[in-house]
Amino acid sequence: MDERVRDHAELLVDWSARVEAGDDVVVSVAEDAHELGVAVAEALGERGATVTTLYGSDEVSRAYLKGAEARAVGDDVPSFDDDPAVDRAIFEAADVYLRIGGGRNTTASADVSSATRQAYAKARKGVREARMDTDWVSTVHPTRSLAQQAGMAYEEYREFVYDAVLRDWEALADEMARLKDILDEGDEVRIVTERDDAPDTDVTMSIAGRTAVNSAASVAYDSHNLPSGEVFTAPYDTTGEAFFDVPMTIDATRVRDVHLVFEDGEVVDFAAETGEEVLAGVLDTDAGARRLGELGVGMNRGIDRFTDSILFDEKMGDTIHMAVGRAYDACLPEGESGNDSAVHVDMITDVSERSQMMVDGEVVQRNGTFRWENGFEE
Structure with missing residues (x-):
């Protein structure tokens, strides 16, 4: 062996x-x-x-x-x-x-x-x-x-x-704690990306009162995937448009280039270059399937390519993902149920170029680089 x-x-x-x-x-x-x-x-x-x-x-x-x-x-x-x-x-x-x-x-x-x-x-x-x-x-x-x-x-x-x-998970947990602290203290996240040949992303969501999870591949961190390497929270009141350019497999069907439009926290319009019927099926599962249950930021730089596996792809550095459906209890105040659904389906966007993530108006990540990392552009 x-x-x-x-x-x-x-x-x-x-x-x-x-x-x-x-x-x-x-x-x-x-x-x-x-x-x-x-x-x-x-x-x-x-x-x-x-x-x-x-x-x-x-x-x-x-x-x-x-x-x-x-x-x-x-x-x-x-x-x-x-x-x-x-x-x-x-x-x-x-x-x-x-x-x-x-x-x-x-x-x-x-x-x-x-x-x-x-x-x-x-x-x-x-x-x-x-x-x-x-x-x-x-x-x-x-x-x-x-x-x-x-x-x-x-x-x-x-x-x-x-x-x-097989990573040094304690060291990665320490780094990811920086982003967790920012999200825990923040009220609003805005994500903007620009594309020449696809719809831009400009989406805003509330995170006030939520607790971000430092997903360091251990239940001690409320983390349940190995590998892991992301920080995620449970957003609400989402507005704007989001484009997900990383191909994925949903219900054994290839889905790519997903475009979602949000109003008052709910998906009101959607499209996909391929797999649109499967996407429609997911969104029609129940009322909660049209609302976001997760915003996640990939931080595992040991993952250096897309593999059409959500377990790896959503953890990759230079990516952000959003999931329609169920919110995780670990992100919610005690006694609050959050978004409830029978599904939790992640969709990923590449933020390595022409992108920025802002928390309460301050840029936290630009072009995939966090403000505490070397190479961050002011």
């Missing part, structure tokens, strides 16, 4: 999930993530945790949803049990949930309709909430399917993943 696989497992268990002896840990292992799953199981055993293993297969999920569609012949949308008690009980009994991605086919469920996906997502809201009440962390094992999606040779992709994952 490549020693970096063991390093990845130990980082996931110790730094990210903070697993302790006696913890009940649920581990979901994708089809081709077996090697990392083995290393994680070994680490959990050494630490005295209890382990329940799930098979996290996109192909199995696709088969179930296609079966439901076949059952629903004559009906518009298949129905699903809205209280799947067994699944919910697993997570309600767990202290920690670790999701290890790395399937065989990144578009395994491309032929499942958007309506079916929406119905399934709504039905499993209780399961999702129970899972998010655990100390959960999501990561991926570098696989050939992910390398292919990223447009890289397999060995090249492995190097890319470990450069992003």
Whole structure:
């Protein structure tokens, strides 16, 4: 076994999930993530945790949803049990949930309709909430399917993943704390970008009363992804227009060049060069799906290229992302629910050129460089 696989497992268990002896840990292992799953199981055993293993297969999920569609012949949308008690009980009994991605086919469920996906997502809201009440962390094992999606040779992709994952997270956390402090003290964020061949972005949102998350790849920082390397908050009262030029895969469908128009906090118009039907399906999921649940700023400079994986792309330095749908509780005042939705879909824009992010009128980042970094242009 490549020693970096063991390093990845130990980082996931110790730094990210903070697993302790006696913890009940649920581990979901994708089809081709077996090697990392083995290393994680070994680490959990050494630490005295209890382990329940799930098979996290996109192909199995696709088969179930296609079966439901076949059952629903004559009906518009298949129905699903809205209280799947067994699944919910697993997570309600767990202290920690670790999701290890790395399937065989990144578009395994491309032929499942958007309506079916929406119905399934709504039905499993209780399961999702129970899972998010655990100390959960999501990561991926570098696989050939992910390398292919990223447009890289397999060995090249492995190097890319470990450069992003095996970092000095304490040092990065200290740097990201600078932006967290600015956002915590701020009331309003404005993001402006200029494009020659696409719509400009000029969008303003309120962040007053919100708490930004220093997402340093650990539940100790209210961070749940490995790799991570972003600072995010939960905006509201969004107005203006935003253009997202980084291609992404949503519901196994390629989506690119998304343009959103906001009025009074809600998406009132939208377009996409490709995948517009999928985008429409996301926005029509429920009332909260047309409002922003997240503003995130990528700060992991170990990620140096786009790979069509949101886990990596949204953390990349020189990017900003916004997510329609659910807001994370960690960003909200106690007792406030924030934006609620069955979806949380991130969209990314490159801010490396002709861009600026302002907080309360003061430029915090220009052309991808923060005001405390060398090369910042006054």
